[in-house]
Amino acid sequence: MLNGVGEMAGLTQALEWGYIETPILLTNSLSVGRVLQGVTSHMVKKHPEIGTREDVVLPVVGEADDSFLNDTRVGLCSGQDAQKALESARGGPVQQGSVGAGTGMISFDFAGGIGTSSRVIELDGRAFNVGVFVMSNCGRMRNLTIDGRVVGRDLDPAFPTEGRRSSSYGSVIVVVATDVPVLSSQLSRVAKRAALGLGRVGSHAASTSGEIVVVFSTGNRVPRSSSQPSKFRSVKFVADTHINTMYEAVIEATEEAMLNAVFCSVGQTGRNGRQVPAIPQEMVVELLRKEQGESC
Numbered sequence: 233m234l235n236g237v238g239e240m241a242g243l244t245q246a247l248e249w250g251y252i253e254t255p256i257l258l259t260n261s262l263s264v265g266r267v268l269q270g271v272t273s274h275m276v277k278k279h280p281e282i283g284t285r286e287d288v289v290l291p292v293v294g295e296a297d298d299s300f301l302n303d304t305r306v307g308l309c310s311g312q313d314a315q316k317a318l319e320s321a322r323g324g325p326v327q328q329g330s331v332g333a334g335t336g337m338i339s340f341d342f343a344g345g346i347g348t349s350s351r352v353i354e355l356d357g358r359a360f361n362v363g364v365f366v367m368s369n370c371g372r373m374r375n376l377t378i379d380g381r382v383v384g385r386d387l388d389p390a391f392p393t394e395g396r397r398s399s400s401y402g403s404v405i406v407v408v409a410t411d412v413p414v415l416s417s418q419l420s421r422v423a424k425r426a427a428l429g430l431g432r433v434g435s436h437a438a439s440t441s442g443e444i445v446v447v448f449s450t451g452n453r454v455p456r457s458s459s460q461p462s463k464f465r466s467v468k469f470v471a472d473t474h475i476n477t478m479y480e481a482v483i484e485a486t487e488e489a490m491l492n493a494v495f496c497s498v499g500q501t502g503r504n505g506r507q508v509p510a511i512p513q514e515m516v517v518e519l520l521r522k523e524q525g526e527s528c
Contacts, residue, residue: 234427238403238442241268242292250416252448253456254291255318256407258333258367261297263309268293270314286456294405294444296369298336300397301502326365329496336502337369339493340376340384340434341396342511343500344368347493351481353412355474360412362478364426364485368493370402370441375434378491381523383516384434390515395506401438404430406445406486412478413451413468423447425479429486 241264246252254275259267271291276282282289298304317332326348330337334345350363373391376384406426414422423445430443437443452467470478499510 234430234443234445235437235439235441236444237440238295238405238444239264240292240294240405240444240446242290243444243446245290246292246446250419251454252292252446253289255321256292256294256446256448257314257317258294258296258405258407259309259314260302260304260333260336261295261299262304263307264293264295266307266309266311267291267314270311271318273311274315274318292446294367294407294446296333296337296367296403296405296442297400298369300338300400301336301500301506301508303503328492329498330500334367334369334493336500337367337493338397338402338508339368339490340371340511341373341391341508342494343497343508344493345497347489347491347496349485349488349492351485353477353481355412355470355477360478361410362412362481362485363409364429364482364489365407365409366486366489366493367405368490370404370438370443371433371435372401375436377432377434378516379520380432381520382434383519386519387512387515390512391509397508401441403442403444404435404490405442406430406489408445408447408482408486409450410447410478411450412470414449414475414478415467415469418469418472418475419447419449421475422478422482425482426486429483430490432483432487433490435490 254271257267257271268291275289328346330343330345337345348365353360374384374388408426426445494511497510500508
């Protein structure tokens with residue numbers, strides 16, 4: 233956790249035990265309870281022994297506040313919606329920008345939302361995947377940084393400050409997934425590197441922000457049932473002397489995912505006629521070209 237003015241249900245148990253038992257879902261602030269119930273119903277339907285022969289599950293559900301554009305009190309997101317999302321989940325390309333839970337999110341005073349990126353790394357002659365998924369709802373335009381250039385300083389004067397979200401800095405949820413076998417203590421260290429990726433794009437984790445990072449690995453799978461014959465478990469994990477490659481991948485992918493969340497959105501209009509613009513891509517490209525020319 234980089235800054236804690238936000239919520240991720242189920243994270244306390246995950247931190248204590250070191251593993252996650254349910255899919256991770258994201259939603260807006262006042263829909264966490266409904267989504268949690270939907271995940272629970274999905275898990276009980278899939279595994280009827282939950283809550284009877286086996287312990288209950290605590291779903292992992294993260295949130296960000298989209299109330300600038302959305303009347304979050306209405307509660308349009310239901311438990312049934314969560315179940316449908318889980319049942320329809322598929323592999324392949326991920327929609328990015330103002331979609332799904334990211335529909336009403338704002339990044340650096342531009343429309344934001346969902347962003348993703350990944351890297352393939354090599355360890356001991358084998359290829360492994362490191363993927364990052366963000367729901368970006370944070371930042372101020374003046375801080376937006378791309379490729380090391382604080383383009384927000386030039387963008388900020390070109391957009392009126394009237395009508396911008398001013399009462400809250402916003403939040404961001406970062407989910408890092410990998411098939412690199414690691415220990416839970418190593419996952420905590422990987423999460424800190426995702427925070428470095430957030431800093432690269434200009435986030436300073438303001439006091440009103442919920443900057444929450446959750447990292448999981450599929451490299452080890454631990455049986456849940458207490459009826460397993462052995463009292464011991466064997467796990468494989470990457471040596472700390474070789475984990476730096478993973479750190480670099482997480483930083484880069486987090487930075488790219490945050491930018492994708494902004495660049496894949498076409499802008500949003502929400503409640504009370506409020507409008508959040510799309511980032512002016514051509515203007516940004518011109519600023520970056522100018523920077524390259526000056527550096528030469």
